[in-house]
Amino acid sequence: MKEEDVENLNQKNEKEGSVVKGKDLLVDIGEEVKEAYLSYAMSVIVGRALPDVRDGLKPVHRRVLYAMGKLGNTSDKAYKKSARIVGEILGKYHPHGDVAVYDTIVRMAQDFSYRYPLIDGQGNFGSVDGDSAAAMRYCVTGDTLLLSDKGIIPIREISNEKECDIDLKILNYEGKKKKAVKFFNSGQHKTIKITTEQGYELRGTYNHPILCWEVNRFGIPDFTWKLLEDIDKNDYVLLSRGAALFSSKDLDLTKYFPKNKSYKDVGLPYKMNRSLAFLLGAIVSDGSFHQKQILFNNKDFDFYNKIKKIIKKQFKGIKLYEREIKGDCRELSIYQQQVVEFLKNIGLEGTTSENKTIPFSVLLSRKDTIREYLKGLFEGDGSIVVHKDKRHKGKVIELVYNSKSQKLIKQLKILLLNFGIVTTFPYRDKRSNCYKLLISGVENIKRFKEEIGFFSSKKQARLLEIDSINGKRMSKTDYIPFLSTYLRQNYKKEFIKKHNFDRYNNLRRYKDELIGYLQETDKNLIEWLLEHNIFFNKIKKVEKLEEENVFSIRVSSKCHSFVANGFINHNTEVRMSKIAEELLADIDKETVIFVPNFDNSLEEPEILPAKIPHLLINGSSGIAVGMATNIPPHNLSEVIDGAVLMIEDPDVSLDKLMTVIKGPDFPTGGIICGHEGIRKAFETGRGSIKLQAVVFTEGVDDDKKEKKNPRIIIKELPYQVNKALLVEDIASLVQEKKIADITDLRDESDRNGMRVVIELKRGCNIDIVLNNLYKHTKMRISFGINNLAIDHGRPRLLNLKEMLQCFLEYRKEVVEKRTKYELKKAKERAHILEGLKIALSNIDEVVQIIKKSKNVSLAHSALKNRFGLSDIQAQSILDMRLQRLTSLETEKILEEYLELIKRIAYLEDILQNKNKLMILIKEELLDLKEKYGDERRTKIIKDEEEPDIEDYISEEDIVITCTQDGYLKRLPLSTYRMQGRGGKGVIGMGTKAEDLVEQVFVTTNLHDILFFTSKGIVYRRRAYQIPEGGRTSRGVAIVNLLGIEKDEHITTLIPIESYELAEESKEKSKKCLFMATKKGKIKKVPLSYFSNLRNVGIIALRLFPEDELIGVRLAGEGKKIILTTERGNSTCFSVNQIRPLSRFTYGLKGITINENDCLLNISLVDLETNEDLLLVTEGGFAKRTPIKEFRELKKRGGKGVRSIKLTKERGLIVAVKVVKEEDEIVLISQQGKVIRVPVKEIRKTGRYSQGVRAMKLAPEDKVASVALISSERVVLSE
Missing domain, CATH: 2.120.10.90 (DNA gyrase/topoisomerase IV, subunit A, C-terminal)
Known part of the structure; x- marks a missing residue:
């Protein structure tokens, strides 16, 4: 800016505030910054941080409830997926990050955060231990094998980052390919391991949902999502085997070439291929590492020569050491370190037999390549057994794979399942100290023959004998639970009673005839089952494990499901609680103003009708620019009693109000010490209360003299205190010797309630220990109250009476609008009924007019002119069905009309008489108290001066x-x-x-x-x-x-x-x-x-x-x-x-x-x-x-x-x-x-x-x- 411009600005700013120089507008930068900052501050205050005094909600909470209401996600309907709700809110009303919206949903579902939760959550929504709520996605342990178009990947190997975008194709519950777009490392969480009767395992967080099969409340076999923490031994899970997903291309191996230039140059394969995969399978079974060499031996010379030929072809210029060993075996040794290190780099682990695994390079390759690996693997340690079947009096064929590595067996089960082959529960042979994995059942053996097969002609010939076995045999383990019972109970046909339809072979055989007897929904179920060929397996064991890193992915689909370890996995779900619906009640009766959403494509309510005094019963907290709010929750029964007092006497004193509204009532209970802080907050809108834990002692008498080892038991904690951190803090204070006389500390909390046990030394002064705990930990806290809320578009500090007044004034406004709307609708209906009465009184003439009219328009005009009807009345007569002309229907119309006249008079009376309006509000409030009222949780005790530890x-x-x-x-x-x-x-x-x-x-x-x-x-x-x-x-x-x-x-x-x-x-x-x-x-x-x-x-x-x-x-x-x-x-x-x-x-x-x-x-x-x-x-x-x-x-x-x-x-x-x-x-x-x-x-x-x-x-x-x-x-x- 030039000096003259500054001069002009200084001279004219006082008069004009700003001047134009050429094309530039000169303004005082201080004023401009001040104005911009104030504008920003007010947008944060009104638009994000502070609740509205009328409905007690911030915009994001309001949008969550409105969106759930529009989706029909109410308390009487099924739960909906959290990600579905979040997506709806983000797309239509709240264009911000999904984390903010989901965190809001989580908090609204927490019964330890909200006195009256507004959301009913299915899953883990956090705890007083500070456990993070379950992500709206799923969480499984890192070794879980995920089926993807990049290969079969342990989920932790997708990325090293905490969170990142990904581009993977995965399988959903229907076996369809869906896109996974984000990866999450969700940190450490306690896990649960479930194992099925056939040995399939999954480890995940307590809130991780998987697809199960059970009889619903209507007696119909149905799919249901169950959390791992809710799974028990009677549950059946769904395992996906009908659809497969492998990598679309073989893995590039060049990045695994050894870097050591001193190695003798040997040709290495650039890509994973079928021959190399066969070699890896054979080495995993019959190979070993010894003194930096890879050894392979076998007595089947065809198999041995096949391996030797592959090695020579894959590694050009390689030299092998060969020798004859005991047992008519031939052995070769790969000793050139370039090849040895390369094979290690691509996943052939140089470890003991107990720790062998499937090389990752195989899992990340095409289906044909993996097939060759399995062929080499089974050629080595696999065998085929033919024996007599006592049950069916014929032959039985079983395939057996032996390995000392339990991890290899677990991976092999998942890999074979991706080929549609179910295996048995692996067991340990005490003689050989090996795990044995069996493939049994006609269908599974046939799948193995078609998909994999053996290399040796001898084994392959025995495998082909499966074709001679009767395919009608029914498996003992592969069946559809509950299906036959359901069909027989609901369909009385002899055909259905005669056959078992819980086996897939029977279901396929009689499908066409069966579906002819079934209703449409049951037909669809049968067709779905046959199409997807799900394997239903009963849970054998549920084990609670320690904390472990868990991972998840975001799937871009409506169902958000994916297949991993064979299980079908899912996310958390939510719906509105019953009391939340009271906030939305009457929203469709022109009670609130609607405003455009963020992109003007839809409308959203500026405020909710709010039948309940939500701001007081659930409180609120938030930090804005230069101000903050912290409103504690209160008891609904007490608040409604206080509102009723205000209706009966608007000038009621604070003292009288405090006889019914005792003070804050926190969801976690606790004790409020003293009334002075409560009174100050109620009187001024700002104050502080002392909140402490509820404790009792065991092992002492009333005089605090020990009979045995004394204990302090923590039963309830102050609001928002993290129990796990509190226990850690106490342990640290004991370790640092800041609190003496504590000998042990443990958390015995369970579903029945909180119980933290603090063991003390005999003869100690319990008062000193307790006082130290109150002084140095959050067993006693100060809760600052600041009743700041938006009132008429501006932040305002409100005392108790003002908060109740604002709510009642708003209820008066809402009820007036609702009454006017109902009156309008009643009058409109009465007007129509008046026309119908006229028509019914002159029915013969009306019929003749209609019959003689050439078209509807002429009939409409004729009726209007003859009886003096309005357009609406004439149209309603024309729309009336002939059945309404019966005497019974005529009486109903007359009764309805009379009831409407009374209703109109009642509504008009309410609008003309303010006392009756307030009586109506009072009655509605008392109804809410009857429906949702409960006992106070937080006790209030007389304020006593805090004892000083030095007094003891x-x-x-x-x-x-x-x-x-x-x-x-x-x-x-x-x-x-x-x-x-x-x-x-x-x-x-x-x-x-x-x-x-x-x-x-x-x-x-x-x-x-x-x-x-x-x-x-x-x-x-x-x-x-x-x-x-x-x-x-x-x-x-x-x-x-x-x-x-x-x-x-x-x-x-x-x-x-x-x-x-x-x-x-x-x-x-x-x-x-x-x-x-x-x-x-x-x-x-x-x-x-x-x-x-x-x-x-x-x-x-x-x-x-x-x-x-x-x-x-x-x-x-x-x-x-x-x-x-x-x-x-x-x-x-x-x-x-x-x-x-x-x-x-x-x-x-x-x-x-x-x-x-x-x-x-x-x-x-x-x-x-x-x-x-x-x-x-x-x-x-x-x-x-x-x-x-x-x-x-x-x-x-x-x-x-x-x-x-x-x-x-x-x-x-x-x-x-x-x-x-x-x-x-x-x-x-x-x-x-x-x-x-x-x-x-x-x-x-x-x-x-x-x-x-x-x-x-x-x-x-x-x-x-x-x-x-x-x-x-x-x-x-x-």
Whole structure:
């Protein structure tokens, strides 16, 4: 923008708001952004985030219910697929992501989220454990074999992504190819495994639906979708065998060529082919891996030579090693590594017999190729058995495949089923330790002969004997359950009673005659069964398993079904609940305004009629731009009673309303503590209530004294608290020793209700444990109430009376509109009946007029003119059937007319009399209470002041010890005794040799301990929160107690008796914390600033990059500070030179640090004391200088003076301690050597001396740390 444009804008904006320069419109960008933001904010508020006060719904909820209503998905109809509902909503009313819509449906179906669920869901819609709701799609385990046009694929192998678009053709329940368009990795879920009597298995999530066959409530065999969690041993499942799906092309093998260029060049096949597949089948059966070679042997030389020929042809230039082995066998060895690695790459696993599988390259190839694989496989470990059939007195043929690999057998069952061949339940032969898989039954053997066959002429000849066996034999396992019984019960023909139609061979044989006797629906069923040749198999076993990754696909079809592991799989289903229909009641009676949908192709309601006060009974929550709502649910009976009170007395007081509406009523129960929060929320629309779990105790009497191991039982949880996470949190708190006296924790919840058991120690104080649980977990929460809703298009904070008033005003409006509509329809009908009455009174004349009229139009006009009728009346007479002319029908018309006259009078009376209108609303509300009212679930108890845990703890003196490696523990002072000067007591702590006690102090268990970290963060814990340790234990790691970061360590612990000293008026009593950093900064902060610390830690000192906190000291006024650097410079100045700062500031300069130096220590001293400053260097030298020699400098921030003369031999300073002559020090070297030295043995010297040797070190060793043992230390009593 040019300067003159800006000038014009500045001058004219105040008058015009904007000006046009050429083709540009100049506006104030601030105003434009403000206006755009407000527009966006209001669209979010009104269009998404906040509910309407009238029907209590947000737009997405409203659209879900309206769409379900339009689809006829009501409570009295069958469930519809979730994906179908979601698709309807997205396509017509809500053009956003399917996840948002489905999540809305899920929440509306959750009985732990909605007090009165609006959707009746079939399947898993989540739980209080935080389990995700079942996707609107299906979920099976990763090894489930999916039939697709890309091959037979383990579903997890479709993609490595969490979610992605795919393009696969799959089989649906009718065997038709459908498109799968999306893949989902649904994460870990608990699974169920079902096994049929023939050994077919499927593992999936509890909510995974599969197609079953059962007798419906009308006694008809029918298909039904059942969830895995509802499957039992009496169920029959459908297994698809009538349609097959294989890859449309053979797999490209070039990407599996070995990359090692050092291998001797051998020709490799570019694509999977029939010969290679035959070879793989033979090797899987008769081959093995030995010392990086693939061995194959067989005594059938034709078979052996066939394999040898294939190897030579597939791998040009290959050399084989051959030899004769025992048993008249010949053996060859593939030893060239290029071929061995290639075969491994395409799925020939170099593993033991127990772990063999079908190579993936075979599963991803064409049907003809897989056929050759099976031929090679059965030629190796397959056999054919012919024996006598005792049942039919003839021959029986069985095919047997043997393998030690159970996984191979399971894959083979699915593969053969895709060829239409059913196999038996595999069993283990104890003699050979092999699994045996049998193919039996005439139909199955014939399918094997036609589809696969054997290589050897001998086996093939025996297989051909199947043609001589009577095909009329009925299978014991392959039949259609319930069909014959149903047909015989419903059709009395002798033909139907005579034959069994539950076997496919009989059904095919007598089909034409049978369907001649059947009704249309039963004909269709028979034809469907014969067309799809479904195998019905009874469930043998149902097993609940642990969590496992599960997967699903989205199928682009109406049924959303697909075939995997032979089973027909499906998705979840929903329908409206009965109470949800009350929200839609009368929507077809011109009660609400309809507006265009998003693309103007349809109309949708702006609001629903809402017979129930939904906003109050189910509540709502949502976050908008700059505002949020959180309305709790209430009890329907109470809310309706409150509405009735408002109808009877619009000025009813809040106190009287609260006699019927007690407070929120949550679906999960729980206890509300106190009435004050409820009253405030009811009065102002905003407030907070305390909500806690319902618990009881076992194993204790009324006085809480144990009879046996006491237990706390959690029966109900606060609203929206995740039970599984709560149990995890309690376990973590026990592990971290933040809650004591809990010995075991388990969740015994089942379908009968919630039961979380917390086992306690004998003799423990249950009140303390419970109080800790309430304090540290979500067993007690605060529920914030904010009754924000849309009222007349604007967000408004509403109190209880206002919410009821808004609802009643809206009901008044809806009932008025409904009454006007009904009145209009009644008058229209009465008008028609008046015409019919005239016609009936003059029936002969009317008949003559109609007969003499040449056409309908003339008859219409003649009737109007003769009797003074309207167009509608004349037309209704012409439309009247002759049967209405009977005397009985005439009386009915007269009765209907009289009833309509009464009805019209009644409706007009309602519209003219507002009191009667409100009485009608009241009656309808009371009817709803009668239909849906229930008992309150959430108890409300008298508000009691929350007990403080310290009320249960008696104060006692304790000792806190902390080691250099950061281990901390608490012990009663009574465990220790004081030892005089020069004593040899031992420190009561079991530490490793290189880890000594760094700090020991005496405090009480009710005092605070401040923990300062190297990053300038301070944490606070009460002393009793530090776990009590054993006499010789190391204690707990501070890292575990505070949860600090890995690159952070504790620099200082300070016990605080009271923060109040900092607030006294006397200058000398003001306590401050003095902090020093590695780069020489120092900071003074009043202790009172730390009186309200949170457990999570707060900033005590802001640090510059690469700086860190090295120490903190607590002192009053009058003390002196000595700062000592790593290279021996020290400065001394009064604490009065440092002004107090806030917690959030950086420090001030305390000492100037050279580039290769850093601050090592901060000491607070009194220059008049007899104490000394002890310095220890990394070379093992130490010196002791009287504090008096460190003169006070007038200004802080200088470089200071030299406190020790350092040399290369002595090295840098590693420790600085303020000591007395009676003290001792312990030196620890980097190599773990430890020495204890009395301070008095280190002679006093001036500041410029080098010091004396305190510890002799090896050439490569250095002093790592130094610990001070005070002459007034405490030691263990014997």
